[in-house]
Amino acid sequence: MSPKHVIFKKVSRDKSVAVYMSKRDFVDHCDYVDPVDGVIVLDLVQLKGKKVYVMLSCTFRYGRQDMDVMGVAFKRDLFMVTRQVYPELQDKEKLTHTKIQQKLLRKLGDQAFPFFFEFPDNLPCSVALQPGPSDVGKKCAVEFEVKAFCAENQDEKMDKQSSVRLSIRKIQFSPETSKLVPVAETTFEFLMSEKPLHVKLSMPKETFYHGEPVGVNVEITNSSSRNIKDISLSVEQVTNIVLYSNDKYVKSVAKEETRDSVPSGTSLKKEYTLYPLLAHNKDRRGLALDGRLKHEDTNLASSSIVKQEVLKEVQGMLVFYKIVVRMIASGSADKILFYLKGVVYGDDDESPTEA
Numbered sequence: 001m002s003p004k005h006v007i008f009k010k011v012s013r014d015k016s017v018a019v020y021m022s023k024r025d026f027v028d029h030c031d032y033v034d035p036v037d038g039v040i041v042l043d044l045v046q047l048k049g050k051k052v053y054v055m056l057s058c059t060f061r062y063g064r065q066d067m068d069v070m071g072v073a074f075k076r077d078l079f080m081v082t083r084q085v086y087p088e089l090q091d092k093e094k095l096t097h098t099k100i101q102q103k104l105l106r107k108l109g110d111q112a113f114p115f116f117f118e119f120p121d122n123l124p125c126s127v128a129l130q131p132g133p134s135d136v137g138k139k140c141a142v143e144f145e146v147k148a149f150c151a152e153n154q155d156e157k158m159d160k161q162s163s164v165r166l167s168i169r170k171i172q173f174s175p176e177t178s179k180l181v182p183v184a185e186t187t188f189e190f191l192m193s194e195k196p197l198h199v200k201l202s203m204p205k206e207t208f209y210h211g212e213p214v215g216v217n218v219e220i221t222n223s224s225s226r227n228i229k230d231i232s233l234s235v236e237q238v239t240n241i242v243l244y245s246n247d248k249y250v251k252s253v254a255k256e257e258t259r260d261s262v263p264s265g266t267s268l269k270k271e272y273t274l275y276p277l278l279a280h281n282k283d284r285r286g287l288a289l290d291g292r293l294k295h296e297d298t299n300l301a302s303s304s305i306v307k308q309e310v311l312k313e314v315q316g317m318l319v320f321y322k323i324v325v326r327m328i329a330s331g332s333a334d335k336i337l338f339y340l341k342g343v344v345y346g347d348d349d350e351s352p353t354e355a
Contacts (some may be wrong), residue, residue, distance in 0.1 A: 005100065014161045016046035017148050019093065020108070022100040024168045025118070030175060030305060031121040036168065037097055037230075039104040039353045040085055040148050041112045046162070052086040053154050055147040056117040058124075058170075060243055060316040062140050076243065078142070078314060079123055082154045119170065124315040126169040126291025127301045128251070130284060140241070141291065142316040144168045169291040172302040176207045188224075190329065195223035201325060210299040213273050214254070215222070216323055220268045227330040228262040235276045237300065240286040240318045247285045253277075253300060253321075262327075276300060276321075288319045 011018040021038035028034075036056055058079040096102055096114045105112050128141035149163035185200035200219040208214050214235060222228055234255040241247040254276040262268045278300050281287055288301035304318040 008166065009163050010097050010166050012162050012164050014046055016043045016150055016162045017052065017164050019146065019148050019164045019166055020104055021166065026168060027173045028170055029173050035097065036117040037101055037115065038106060039101055039112050041108050042086055044111060047150055050150040050152060051084060052148065052150050053082050054085050054115040055080065055082045057145050057147065058142065060142050062241070062243070078316065079120065081117060083115060084154070085115055088113065095240055118247065121307060122314060123170065125172040127317050127319060128289050128291050130287040130289055143291065144170055149327045161274050163325065172289060172305060174207050174302060174305070176205070180206055182206050190224050190226050193224040193226060197222050197224045197226070197228065199325070201323060211277065213275050216272045216274065218268070218270055218272060218325060220262045222264055222266055225264050227264055228327050229259040231325065231327045232257040233272050233274060233325050235274050236322050236324050237288060238320050238322065242318055243316045247270065251284060251287050253281055288317065
């Protein structure tokens with residue numbers, strides 16, 4: 001085995017089943033999704049004549065595990081498919097789709113068997129709401145899992161001693177294909193002022209990747225009689241829980257507050273740079289993340305890309321980002337609020353992780 005390949009391994013408590021996978025992050029490229037493949041190793045003596053199945057599931061959990069009452073779980077299965085691995089229903093060669101599988105099968109011997117799954121087009125990507133420091137148990141999340149288990153048939157209740165659960169992630173790749181430049185502008189009218197205040201926001205592109213700074217161009221033409229001061233900008237993450245309710249979470253993930261001002265009769269044209277990073281928002285409860293594997297870091301959630309003819313309700317959670325500019329006009333206690341919506345934030349093809 002090449003030392004460059006990292007293999008994830010998990011073994012059942014009774015040592016009857018072991019799962020080997022070459023990766024746990026699978027990228028949705030919009031037109032296709034990386035398939036889930038791996039190898040399962042069996043102890044035929046421990047099996048005692050039972051069959052072995054592998055399951056791929058997608059679950060939306062909207063409540064902590066300790067909140068489950070009267071046998072009703074606060075979760076919904078969005079997708080579930082089960083395949084029999086042993087006894088074999090097909091030749092190993094027909095189920096072997098990747099070079100990593102071939103190498104694992106050669107290395108692990110005759111008691112190793114391949115498995116292979118493809119994601120359907122209508123599934124959401126992994127996303128989870130970040131719990132607070134005092135929260136315990138499972139969080140509100142869309143989660144994917146590979147399960148291997150021994151049973152007389154696939155409908156039999158799973159025995160924890162002879163089963164394996166391995167969490168995986170489905171990550172959204174955001175292609176930088178659009179050449180549209182996001183622009184938004186508006187005019188504010190003030191009482192007792194003959195002329196208006198004109199504000200224009202623009203960005204160099206629509207798609208930004210994790211860790212990439214976000215540049216925002218602000219143009220303000222103040223023809224009014226009011227003085228403008230204390231201009232601030234922020235990147236706001238908006239998360240809509242669409243499956244079971246209309247809950248909405250709005251969280252600022254990057255902010256720059258300035259003392260910039262635009263006196264009456266003057267104008268301002270300036271570029272601001274914002275840095276939306278999870279590292280700056282570690283303990284923010286309710287922040288949407290790209291799912292989280294145990295002992296591994298993650299990123300802010302990618303923008304949701306809903307494919308045509310797919311119902312939004314089955315996506316569980318929808319995430320988008322917007323740029324918000326705030327400023328104060330003299331003689332007013334309220335802040336002027338203006339935003340640019342539709343900024344796509346997501347993974348590049350290499351799916352980097354923040355340092």
